[in-house]
Amino acid sequence: MIVLAGAGGELTFAAAKLAEETGAEVVTLAVDLGGHPPAGGSIRDVTAFADDHCLPAIQANALVTGLAWPAVVRRLADAARRHGATTVAHGYTGRGERRFAAGMAAVAPDLRVLAVPGVPAAERTLWGYVAEPADRWRFPADGEFLAPEEVTVTFDSGVPVAVDGETVSVAGALRRLNRRAAAQGAGKYRTEDGRTFAAPGALALVTAHRALESGTLEPALARFKRQVDREWTTLVRDGQWFSPLKHALDSFVAEAQETVSGEVRLLLHDGRVTALDPRADETAAEHVARPGRITAQA
Template sequence: MRVSGDVKKVVLAYSGGLDTSIILKWLQTTYGCEVVAFTADLGQGEELEPARKKAELLGCREIFVEDLREEFVRDFVFPMMRANALYEGVYLLGTSIARPLIAKRQIEIARATGADAVAHGATGKGNDQVRFELSYYALEPEIRVIAPWREWTFKSRTDLIDFAEKNQIPVAKDKRGEAPFSVDANLLHSSSEGKVLEDPAEEPPAYVFQRTLSPEEAPDQATVIEIGFEHGDAVSIDGVRLSPATLLAKLNELGKANGIGRLDLVENRFVGMKSRGVYETPGGTILHVAHRAMESITLDRGAAHLKDELMPRYAELIYNGFWFSPEREMLQALIDKSQGAVTGGVRLKLYKGNVIVIGRESPNSLYSTKIVTFEDDAGAYDQKDAQGFIKLNALRLRLLAARNKGLDR
């Protein structure tokens, strides 16, 4: 069914793959509208010029292929890393953190080209539809959103292939059957889910892993590196200053070679179901461990513990698509305030899937050898003071125990 006069121009998040190519043509035929193709280079590791050529072949007059790697790491990944964000205690949010940047650029392109709608290729069962659309509406409240997977009548892969063939969309031989699993990738991570991975009792096949050696195959000798930090952000590796994206890419190489960053997770999706995903986040895993080590000597106990209490809420906001919400921005301001003194260096040993902290130092360190020493501390800490401290903290426990024993209080 053709919807005429409803939409004039739509900006599509376009990968150049079969599914988004079908979506592009479906938008043209269903809405009779002009489609602006937008392809973001977030470090997914694929050549993107073929996406431009395919969009041209499908009749797009306005095509945007943009390298957003530095913005992605600087303005999205690094702020998240300052929070030590982990969803459900383990997931480094590699897919989640990419969606707000793509959505932001779609809205900016829509404004620049006069488009009145945006579209994405996320399915109606996943989290990405929520992340894209919450971001769209937060940035442009009156924007029209088209989600083809929730609208079209295609019921199977065969239906999609038939549509592609009828509309002269090239279909590679390896795309005609069902893919063994789906993949999303960017500079921070790769995620794999579905098909061969749907049974959480079964170990993932070796061919699922793309960004890491298995720990068993990693070298028998450890790799030692030092990461330099300034105000909570990593700025150097082994004394060499690097841009955010270049630094993360280098850590990815080191992590891959040492079997670091694999995660097999059954998670709770925002839409209500549980799903099993296999994630590879080599550089992000190293960065997470290093940042916590840097904070361990530069953050006051109260500040560090408050951050840890707030982190699950912050991570959940990103996972659920609320990057542009006021509460995430409020938490970010608090987190960033805590990072002023998080400067120095962390030495790490990378070995067979492990990231081991072997040293940390900072000009802003709160660690005092004078106070912690078991030798004569020259009056820096009077151990007799601990007696009153303990008695005051034990008072409520003693009263409770006395009551329970029926003793006179």
């Protein structure tokens, strides 16, 4: 038996073709991590993805593209166990395929892994997606003028808990900021392989979180955490989400969030997200100087 994971309406056709080619029974696992409107995935799946994958990236100040595959690896391995399958299959290619193979080797080394051409991989998520002509979030046309907009994000121990004073979950914060930052043309950037990745909400939250850390972390801790952030990002890009080192860095990043509480005003304008005057809670370290303006280029 083979369990095939993917997204979109072509999954059933791909499963039938794989069954014909291999002679094996094929079970499909449809994955939607908030990337396919109007449903946008189940509340349970999207919430888990936001809390278990997007939040660690925000706290590590990492604008990485590859956040879906670790979630798919976990779900695919669990599905294989439930169905008694010995093989799993997916539609990732290139770097995504290498990441997936490394993840499955760490989680379920006994399972055989197949990369199946033509299977739509779960790459469009609440976190971001590779930009296509029909963007899911509306970006302004070239030359279109939009008045600047401000938004306030509140964090509690490194977790975004409110947008403009209204309580939100991590998933809710990403949804709102995806719309608002995209409307200002912010959140598109080039990846290492030359593609354009759109992550407007992620850019806004990482920019706000980085600014608040600058005003709440003890200086020596802040300097070391910047090194940890870079290593965390490199590990995830290299497909080492499940590695012992990544696990240890997760623990450090989580511990460092204890004082990262307060509000950050963001200016959204002209393809940029700029942090303005982060205001830390009174419990933050009193001797830490307030940062200046921090800008992230879309």
